[in-house]
Amino acid sequence: MKKRFNRRDFLKLTIAGLTATTLPGCSKNADWQDLFRRRFQELTPDEIKGFLERLEERYSKQYGVKIHIKATPPVEGVVFGYALDLSRCIGCRRCVYACVRENNPSRDIEIQWIRVLRLKKGEFDLEKAEHYYSPELVPEDEYFYMPVQCQQCENPPCVKVCPVKATWKEPDGIVVIDYNWCIGCRTCMAACPYRARKFNWNDPVIPKEELNPETHYLGNRPRMKGVVEKCTFCIQRTREGRYPACVEVCPVGARKFGNLLDPESEIRYVLENFRVYRLKEDLKTEPKFFYFFSIGWG
C-alpha cells in the first residue's frame, strides 16, 4: 500500500523537520559500526563474517523471518553466459514473477528486474515496443516478445561511471552492487543502455510471507531505500551450480544458461549451433546475454 500524504501531515512534518536535526537518511536500524566500515571488496573474510552476522540479525528483526545471508565467492574457471530464444518466448512473464519471488525486490514502488517487450512481427524498433501489454492469452499472433534484463556486459558502462566503486564486475562476469556502499546518485541508471538498473524510491515493501530468506550479500538480500539494484543472474543460486529462477521457470525452455568457459555447457551449445545477436551491439558493451532464434514462426 502506498503511503499518501495530505496537507496536515505535511504541516506536521514541517514542524518536526524544524525541531529534529537527526542525521538524514539514517533509519532507526542504522548500525553505526557498519556505517563507517570499509568497502565490501576490501574486507577480510573474518570481517565479512561478522558483518554478515550483524546484517542477518538486523534483517531478521526487521522482517520477522530468519534470514540467511551468504557471500559465496565466484567459482574459478566459470564465466556465466545467458541465451534467450526469441522464437520460443511466448511473453507469459512467468520469468518476471519468478524473479520477483526469488530476488526480494520491492513490491511498492514495484521493481522488476526483467522487462518483457512486445514487438510487432516484421519490426525491430524498441521505440515501438509495448511494455504494458495484457491480452487474455499469450502468445498473440501478430507479435513476438523480447525479455530484457541485465546483460552482464563485459564493458559495463554502469561500472565505469559509478563515482564510488559501489558496483563492479566479478571474476565470473556478474556485475554486482554493494547496496551498503551505493550512494544512490543513479548515474549508473543513466549510463545503462538496457534499463537494467532499478532504484529504491522508497523503503522497499516485501510481504513477510513472500520474502525469500536464502540470500546472497551481492544479490537478493533485502535492499534499503535510496540504493540501486539489478539482476545478478541469481548469484545466490548460480554460484552453487543451480539455474537462475527465470531459466528454471520458463515453460517453453526459451532461456539457456551456463558456463561460457565450459565447451560442454548449454550456453556454448547455443553459441556454436545458432546464429545469435546481442542487444545494442554498436555500443560495444559486449553483453554476455545473447538472443537467438531456433525456429521460424510456429
Add this chain to the structure above:
Amino acid sequence: MKRILMEITDFFSGMLKVMFKGSRWFYLWMCLLTLIVLAGLAAYTLQMKQGLEITNMREQVSWGFYISNFTFLVGVAAAAVLLIIPAYIYHFKAIKKIVVFGELLAITAVLMAMLFVLVDIGRPERLWHILPLLGSPNLPRSILAWDFIVLNGYLLLNIFAVLYIGCNQYYGKEPDRKIIVPLVMVSIPWAVAVHTVTAFVYNGMGARAFWNASILAPRFLASAFSSGPALMLLIFQVLRRVMRFEIQDGAIFKIAEIIAYAMGINLFLMLAEIYKEYYTAAQHLTPMKYLYFGLDGHKRLVPWIWTSLFLNTIGFFIFLIPRIRKNFITLNAGCIMIFIGVWIEKGMGLILPGFIPDALGEIYEYMPSVYEITISLGILAFGGILYTLFIRTAIAIDTGRLRHKEAPPIVPEEEDTPLAANIMTRDVISVTPDTPVEEIGSTLVKHRISGVPVVDEKNRVIGVVSESDIIFREVYEEPDLLERVANIILPEQYRVQKKKGSYAIDIMTSPPVTARENTPLRELVQVITEKKIKRIIIVNEKEEPVGIVSRIDLVKAIEKISY
C-alpha cells in the same frame, strides 16, 4: 592561539553587527527568503523520511529537476569568474570589486549546485564514500568523481581568494598582487574545466543519444557565458544603486556585447545540432523530436523549449544591436530573458530528453512534483540569503564599517586626485563637419593646438580632427581591401577613384574618445596610453564639448601632484 581565537570572535561579532543592520526592505527580503528555505527544509525532511518517491522521477526518467538545476548552476558559477577576463581586458574601473563579487557569486552557485546533488542522491549520509583517502572515489574512470573533485577545488579556490582579499582589507593592508593575480589566473581556466567536466558527465554516455554529442561541452560554455553575465549585470545594477560601486555604463554595455556573442555562438551550436539530427533523421533524432515537437502526443516539454528558444533569440538581438542594449529597460529585459531561456534550455531541456524515450523506448513524461519544486526553491532561496550576506560583509569591509580596531583608517580614495574639470583646457575651439580641411589647418596653426572636436548642429561632439588626420590625408591614404582588390582585377577605366576628402567630416576620427568632467586623472592617463591618442575631449551631459585634456595637460597635472 588565544589571540587568534579572540581575533576571530572579534571579526564575527563585528560581522554580525553590520550584517543585520538594514532597511525595512532588507528585512522583508531576508524574511521572505527564510520562509522559502523553511518550506524547502520541511519538504526535504519529508523526502528523507519517505525517500525520493515524493519526486516524480522514476526508473525511466531517473534524473529530473534537481540535476537540471545543478547543471545550470555550475554554469553560473563558471561564468561568474570568467567575467573577470573582460574586466581585465577592458580595464573596468571596479575590477577589484568585480573579482570579489564574481567569486562570491561563484561560491554561492557552487554551494547551491552541491545542495542540488545532495538532495538528489538516495543515501546522502554515505556521501563521504566519494572523498579521496576516506572513501573510494572511482578515479580516474568516473567523470562524476572528477566533477566532485574539481567542483570542490573550485569552491576552495574561490573561498581562499575572497578570504585573502577580505582579510587584507579588514586589517587595512593592500592585498599582494603576487598572490591575487595567480589565484585569479588559476580560477579562470578552472572555471572552464568545472563546466567542461560537468558536460562530460552527460556527454560520455553512449546510452543517451541526446547527450552523446561532442558539441555538448562547447554549448555548455557558450550558454554559461550568456546566462552568467546576464545575472551579473542585474546584480551590478542593484549594487550600483544601493552602495558605492562605480561600474560605468560602458562596462555594462561591454558585458552586454559579450553576452550577445556568447548567445550567438550558443544558438549557432544549437542549430548545428538540430541540423545534424534532422538531416540524418536516424534514431538519434527521437529525443530531439520529443523536445521540440512531441512524440505520439507526448509533448509536455514542447512549450518550454519553444519559450526558451524565443527568449534566447530575442535576448540575442537585444544584446546585438547597440542602441537597444544601451537602453536599460531593454537591457534588463534581455538579461532576464536570457537567464530564463538558458535555465530552461540547459536544465530540463537538456536532462529530460536524455531519458525520453528511455533506453527501452518507453516514454515517461516527467514534470517536477510540488515537493521537488519546493525543495529546489528552498535551495535557491538559501543561495539568495547567502549571497546577500556575503555582499553585505564585502561592502562593510570595503567601506571600513567592518575593520580591525588597529587597522589604519581608510584613506578616502582619489579625493586629492584632480578631475578632468580641474586640468582641462577650457576654451574649446570646434569645427563643423562641413569645415574645409584647409580652414582647419589654419585654425590649428593660429591657435597653436593639435586638434579640434567636430560638432554637429546641436553642438554635440561627433568626431575629432587632429594634426595627424591632416598629415595622413596628404601623404598616405590607405585604400580599403575592396578597393585594393578592385584595382587589381578591374580594367583601368573601372578602377575606384581615390576620393580626396576635403571637409572635416571626411578626415575626422569618429567616434571620438570623450570623458566626463568628473573623470579622475588616473583614468584619463589610462585611456590616453591605452588608445594611443593625444587628447581626450571633455563633454558635459549633453555631449557638448567643454574642454580638452591633452598629453601636456596630464604632464602638468602629474607634476603638480608630485610636489
